[in-house]
Amino acid sequence: MQLSSDGQTWQNWAGNQSATVKEVQRPASLAEVASVVARTAESGERLRVAGSGHSFTPLVTTSGTLMDLSRLPAEVSVDSTTSTARVSGQMRLSEVGPALWERGFALANQGDVDVQTLAGALATGTKGSGPRHGTMSSRVRGMGLITGTGEHHEITGRDQRLLHAAQVSLGLLGVVTHVDLSVVPRYRLREDNAVMSVDELLDVWEGAKDAYHHFSFWWMPTSSSSEIYGLPPVPADHAYVKMLTAEPAGDGAEVAGGSGARSGPAYLIYPDTELGDPFYELEYVVDAGDDKETFLELRELMRHGFPQEATPLQVRWQARDEAYLSPQYRRDAVSLSVSGMPGTDYVPFLRAVDRRLRDRSARPHWGKLHFLDRDRVEELYPALDDFRAVRRSLDPRNVFLNKHLSDLLV
Ligand SMILES: Cc1cc2nc3c(=O)[nH]c(=O)nc-3n(C[C@H](O)[C@H](O)[C@H](O)COP(=O)(O)OP(=O)(O)OC[C@H]3O[C@@H](n4cnc5c(N)ncnc54)[C@H](O)[C@@H]3O)c2cc1C
Incomplete structure (x- = not known):
């Protein structure tokens, strides 16, 4: 959790969200967590729990109590x-x-x-x-x-x-x-990376996305785009493709090989982007059946509508699930993300992406920038009322609400 030196101002990793809080609570036991929450409920105040601050949206912000759980035993x-x-x-x-x-x-x-x-x-x-x-x-x-x-x-x-x-x-x-x-x-992963032109990517697309344990790519609008996420150099209008193959665990826990082709315990191979300078990311999720079309549409938008935007366009796939607020709720999905760069006028670009994906019933990654309002949330989440009913039963005094979530969902 990132707090200012006075201990009262919280800020997220990207630096685009901050909050001056009434107090920070750092309980060291579950009994203490329970007593802080009960006290907050009785006084009619609000409380949010801070994770590691890697969401880009105002999920953690509160003027009430911020709870930091890092003193709890890790089990x-x-x-x-x-x-x-x-x-x-x-x-x-x-x-x-x-x-x-x-x-x-x-x-x-x-x-x-x-x-x-x-x-x-x-x-x-x-x-x-x-x-x-x-x-x-x-x-x-x-x-x-x-x-x-x-x-x-x-x-x-x-x-x-x-x-x-x-x-x-x-x-x-x-x-x-x-x-x-x-x-x-437990399993190991072998990572193979490739740089592909868009034509090459479209050729392998259908087979590759099913063949690998993990298949994803970043399309680079400019030759300097890959630097933004700390990836190796990639020519403009080419993709940096990541292919992970699952292998038996074996005995060793070491990582072999280097950039381009490495292998190791899965948990060491998944994380591969460097947390360099902050960026402000938006990510929307659409029907997996629309994957190619949506990618090509956003590529066109970036090349012709916003040629000054250098952010990579990342594309990933996920299977459907049953979680009421999941972007993948009952829909096999593809997610597409772009970023705005701090200090630039990036909002018109992100808004244009939002407008373009609206007709595809795009649902946002809740931790990344989006432009949804309550009406759109109602439209996009058929089980929203089920979520609301559970929320009311578990938090009848609205202890865990903040303005952002109250405006959007409640
Ligand atoms: C550089 C970067 C890379 C990323 N990569 C990916 C990626 O590959 N895939 C992807 O899907 N997302 C990715 N994200 C998004 C990120 O995974 C989510 O925003 C995630 O929610 C952040 O977790 P956090 O611990 O920082 O939680 P926070 O952002 O601090 O909090 C998120 C929410 O969780 C709540 N919360 C946290 N802990 C608790 C608790 N114990 N009890 C109750 N509520 C709690 C908070 O109140 C808040 O509502 C990335 C973000 C960044 C900045």
Whole structure:
């Protein structure tokens, strides 16, 4: 969590969201978490939990209490008969990976960085790529919560309504203390990268996206675009393609090879973009059946409408899931992301992307910039009322609301 020296001003990693808070609470036990929440509820105040601050949207902002869970004990255990791991919500993905590996297990899929907390990543539906893989949230089988009344609540698969609300919750249902995740036997990944022209990419597209454990690419509008995400040089109008193949775990936990072709424990291979200078990212999710068309449409928009925008256009795939607020809710999906650069007038570009994708019923990544209002949210999320009902039952005094979420969802 990033706090100013006076300890009262929170800021996210990208620096585009900040909040001056009334107080910061750092509970060291679940009992303390519960008593802070109960006190907040009684006083009619608000509370938000901070993850590692890697969302670009005002999810964590509050003028009330900010809760930092980093003093809670970090615990991981695996029930190998059901391949279910119980993991403390505040642990970073970079800690979860090695802890599961030591126990013979791994996350089924991950995104491009591992700095997020587990609960923070799940709250926004964080995902990697591969049409066979759902989001990380789709692997949630249960969850421990301190709800808005300060009570401990255990969500399990026995109540699918609660589970589907909790899988992507935007931190609205309570403080996530632990998560039960469906995990897989540990595996290594071999990473192969290639630079392709758009014609080459379109030729391999259909076969490749199904052939690999993970297939994704960044299309570069200019020859300096790849620098923005710390990727190797790529000529303009070419794509940097990432192909990951799953291999048996073996004994070693080392990474072999270097940039272009490396192999190692999956949790060390997924994260591959360097956290260099901040950027402001937007990511929308559309029907997987529209993947090529949508990519080509955005490429045209960037080349002809916004030639000054250098941001890479990233394309990834995910399988459908049942989480009420998931962008992949009941829809096999492709996600497309672009960024605006700090200090530039990037908003017209991001708005144009939003307008272009609107007709495709694009749902946003909740942690990345978007232009949705309440009407669009109502239109795009058929199970929104189910989510709302669960939220009201677990947080009757609206302890976990902030203005952004209240305007958008409640
Ligand atoms: C450089 C970069 C790369 C990224 N790469 C990817 C990617 O590959 N794939 C992808 O899908 N996304 C990606 N993201 C987005 C990122 O995964 C999400 O925004 C994620 O939610 C951030 O997690 P966090 O721990 O920083 O949570 P925060 O941003 O701090 O918080 C997110 C939400 O979680 C809530 N929360 C956090 N902890 C708890 C808790 N214990 N209990 C209750 N609520 C809680 C917060 O209140 C908030 O609502 C990336 C972001 C950046 C900046």
